[in-house]
Amino acid sequence: MPSESSRLSKSRYLSGLQCHKQLWWRVHEPEAPELSPTPGQQNLFAQGREVGERARGHVPGGELIDLPFYQYDNKVTATREALRRGRPAIYEAWFLADDTYVGVDILERTSRGYTVIEVKASNSRKPEHLPDAAVQVHVLRGAGLQVERAEVMHLNPECRYPDLSNLFVREDVTALVEAALIGVPDELAAQQRMLEGPLPDVPIGEHCTRPYDCPFIERCWPKVPDHHVSKLYRIERKRALELEADGYATIYDLPSDLELSVIHARQVKAVQTGRMVVERTLTKALAEFASPLAFLDFETVSLAIPRWPGCRPWQQVPVQFSVHVEERGRGLVHHQWIAEGPEDPRPALAEALVEACVGARKVVAYHATFERECIKQLREAVPRFAKELERIEKRLVDLLPAIRSHVYHPDFGGGFSIKKTLPALVPGLSYADLKVQDGEVATVELQRLMIEGDRTPPAERAALRDALLAYCARDTWAMVKLLEKLRGLVADQLELF
Numbered sequence: 001m002p003s004e005s006s007r008l009s010k011s012r013y014l015s016g017l018q019c020h021k022q023l024w025w026r027v028h029e030p031e032a033p034e035l036s037p038t039p040g041q042q043n044l045f046a047q048g049r050e051v052g053e054r055a056r057g058h059v060p061g062g063e064l065i066d067l068p069f070y071q072y073d074n075k076v077t078a079t080r081e082a083l084r085r086g087r088p089a090i091y092e093a094w095f096l097a098d099d100t101y102v103g104v105d106i107l108e109r110t111s112r113g114y115t116v117i118e119v120k121a122s123n124s125r126k127p128e129h130l131p132d133a134a135v136q137v138h139v140l141r142g143a144g145l146q147v148e149r150a151e152v153m154h155l156n157p158e159c160r161y162p163d164l165s166n167l168f169v170r171e172d173v174t175a176l177v178e179a180a181l182i183g184v185p186d187e188l189a190a191q192q193r194m195l196e197g198p199l200p201d202v203p204i205g206e207h208c209t210r211p212y213d214c215p216f217i218e219r220c221w222p223k224v225p226d227h228h229v230s231k232l233y234r235i236e237r238k239r240a241l242e243l244e245a246d247g248y249a250t251i252y253d254l255p256s257d258l259e260l261s262v263i264h265a266r267q268v269k270a271v272q273t274g275r276m277v278v279e280r281t282l283t284k285a286l287a288e289f290a291s292p293l294a295f296l297d298f299e300t301v302s303l304a305i306p307r308w309p310g311c312r313p314w315q316q317v318p319v320q321f322s323v324h325v326e327e328r329g330r331g332l333v334h335h336q337w338i339a340e341g342p343e344d345p346r347p348a349l350a351e352a353l354v355e356a357c358v359g360a361r362k363v364v365a366y367h368a369t370f371e372r373e374c375i376k377q378l379r380e381a382v383p384r385f386a387k388e389l390e391r392i393e394k395r396l397v398d399l400l401p402a403i404r405s406h407v408y409h410p411d412f413g414g415g416f417s418i419k420k421t422l423p424a425l426v427p428g429l430s431y432a433d434l435k436v437q438d439g440e441v442a443t444v445e446l447q448r449l450m451i452e453g454d455r456t457p458p459a460e461r462a463a464l465r466d467a468l469l470a471y472c473a474r475d476t477w478a479m480v481k482l483l484e485k486l487r488g489l490v491a492d493q494l495e496l497f
């Protein structure tokens, strides 16, 4: 009989369902560095826990099996005892059957048996939730429970703070789970057999990223050479495989008569010649960047359980901005604002933003759809500045398409994010020297500063604040330098023609 630590569990079963090789590594190399969660994942787990706790309040009167995570057998025993007490629900109920442990978020007693409720911190039910519920029902029935019904209880995208009475949607998935149950016993047996043997040989494929990104991709996927065909801008994986099969492994190998989109054609030309391609149309594209300009960037937080008026679950709420503004007689002036406490940041942020952009004719953003959404949200949240915010929104101009549709540098590597274009077009300027280097970390750290700031030692809190300010400021400074570079390219062209 497998030991407690080598038995299957719900999460192991789900990994194995994605890939046996992944499960083998998870079980036999639990300390693998790839399994250390990223800050973003840790944040998701923490918010998921909060959602789980909140969900219990929507199925009241239950008993919580409150034991450490690793005490599987004790939790199974405690659950059995709780069942005897006949409470209307058990939270975090644990069961063992078929050498497989499962934890049930909420087990609700019904007139004829039980309902298994799987709580999800997502805004909708997803296909991968079904095998999750199915293995629970299988194990509970194996343990002798009369499971009548299965539900997925997920967050409700229609819910708006402060009314959290409809925070959850309970979806009956009994029929779908009954259908999914058919394959569970064989799959459990196959996984258990596999785990007793050597590392299985599983070819790479679509399953490596579906339903989740496998943490072992670096181990399994071969390193591709620079400018591999898969680096063509937004190319579908299938098309890249076709090109490879036709003998074109890299962009250098592509024949001149291959039919390509305009952006791909520019990328191929730049890579094959080893030189940046600048279209003459860039001049016209830059005409809309009329001074005086403001360069704007927002950072947001995204909370599973909303906490500010009008917000829905997982809404991206702007809580920080940086603006570099061209001001007559003063050159470029920097304005910034960052939320530091748990209260609604939007009124103060909106006021500071309106003030910062007041003299700007155009407001430059990189991928302006995001800034536009943030401003729309601010307009609704802070009606007293709605008009001024609308004016900022109308003046938005996007630097990303100005690059994407007119310029390609071989070092873009198939992408046009500011992290790719900045070091290629403005050598020496990047994000590498910063403590916070990407948006995912910024979101997590902003949340920490706002929600847990008063529990953070002052020195650490000040350092965190500085790191976040530096990151956001780099985004707007990057836009200043990128536009300067693009204008330089246009001037060079005018000299040539």
Ligand code: SF4
Binding pocket: 018, 019, 020, 021, 022, 202, 203, 204, 205, 207, 208, 209, 214, 215, 216, 217, 218, 220, 221
């Ligand atoms: S990268 Fe793909 S093949 Fe390798 S373990 Fe992960 S899912 Fe399996």
